[in-house]
Amino acid sequence: MKVLAAMSGGVDSAVAAARAVEAGHEVTGVHMALSAKPGTLRTGSRGCCTIEDAGDARRAADMLGIPFYVWDFSEEFTEEVVADFLAEYERGRTPNPCVRCNERIKFAALLERAIGLGFDAVCTGHYARLSTVDDSPELRRSVDEGKDQSYVLASLTAEQLRHSLFPLGGSRKSEVRAEAERRGLFVARKPDSHDICFIADGDTRGFVESRLGTRPGTIVDDETGEVLAEHAGVHGFTVGQRKGIGVEAPAVDGRPRYVLSLEPVTATVRVGSRDRLTVDEIECSEVIYPGGQQLAGPAEVTVQIRAHGGVAPAVVAPVEDGVTVHLRESISGVAPGQKLVAYTESADGDLALLAATIDRTA
Known part of the structure; x- marks a missing residue:
């Protein structure tokens, strides 16, 4: 070739x-x-x-x-x-x-x-395994699970994978x-590259604020509704964040506060205790099937929501605008905008079934 x-x-x-x-x-x-x-x-x-x-x-x-x-x-x-x-x-x-x-x-x-x-x-x-069965590509995890990159490749279409070598x-x-x-x-x-390539100093918040400016709002306790502090913009936070929130006082239970949700329209950052971060259901859109075969009904899978971590057994089911995921085990810190990849077990290792963008959690 x-x-x-x-x-x-x-x-x-x-x-x-x-x-x-x-x-x-x-x-x-x-x-x-x-x-x-x-x-x-x-x-x-x-x-x-x-x-x-x-x-x-x-x-x-x-x-x-x-x-x-x-x-x-x-x-x-x-x-x-x-x-x-x-x-x-x-x-x-x-x-x-x-x-x-x-x-x-x-x-x-x-x-x-x-x-x-x-x-x-x-x-x-990339560290991922790719094979073809009946002209359909099959994307699997790498042998080296610690370096596996199938998560970032699962958003490729079947046609793109047919013209790829790993x-x-x-x-x-x-x-x-x-x-x-x-x-x-x-x-x-030569050392591997880490972090975001276009933010060489690793300061994501600084990079975002330098481009988007300041958009003041409030940091609110999700349980009591109490305004705890002000902030320069919701774009400076991510769901699951603990450090650098700008609230020194602990939550009601005496534990650190975490970012639970972001509301750009009202410029509100809602915070609370860690146990309020756990989710059991995830709604996703922008579904891509790397193997080209769409989901016909509910399927037992393993889902991953981060490049390294955020893995749990689940049931994924197709809905009109995407897929719904019911987790068998709760996951913490799931944020809208993250990519979810669902894997199915096979004799040759985990097979990437679909990738989708997280819209809502419950």
Whole structure:
């Protein structure tokens, strides 16, 4: 196959490209420039898509003997990921920009361009397993559960997955680094990127407030209705947050207060004790079936609401505008805007059944 390898400049994408070459594919490397003004150097594990990363990707491609290009996706990234991120916070929701980036940039904009140029597939360094049964893609968790990225890939359509390759899904991170060492790839010990790539200093609240400004409101005790403090904008909070709320006095039970809900229209942040964070039912919309087969009725599944954590057994059922999830075990800190992925058990490991956006909880 003619394969376009997305090379971030990290060890995972370099080894994934190397495996694609070794498998006999005609491989071309491409680095996605996601910022019009990228930083020059990384700061440890924070940030990505810097000039340094582009240089690392180019050197890895040179070692593999494959053509290499840098494609500018900064405009698409700003519109589809950063603007969406800010809009969701403005609505009092909790977005996942990594899901949006994979969905709208790496496997929409990039794949669309790749197909238009005659490539058969896009290869990435994601940790997830992908197979095809009767022309239907099956997306499963990685062998390395600690690095599994099927959660952020489950929002891809079946057609997108048919043109995707994830060579690392059957490996553990330690094996990938060891392989990079054997291949002489100098990125073998490069640290992984963490946090949100376009907020290199990790200060999400500061980033959001610098873009959205201040919109004063009140922090209210959810049980008593007492106004506890004022705030600069609901976009500075997320459901489940404990630190940095701005209320020093504990709740009635003497325990710390947590953010329970956000009301952008009235600029109200409702807080209360941790036990009021638990939910048993979740309503979702924007449902995507990565395997292409829609849910016909209620199904026993395992749901995940965060990239790492928030896992529980549940029953998911289709409704007119999406799906309803009845949790077998309560989960805390579920926020509107988060992505929910439902998995079913199979002989070959957890299979991603659907992904959806959380709208309401109960």
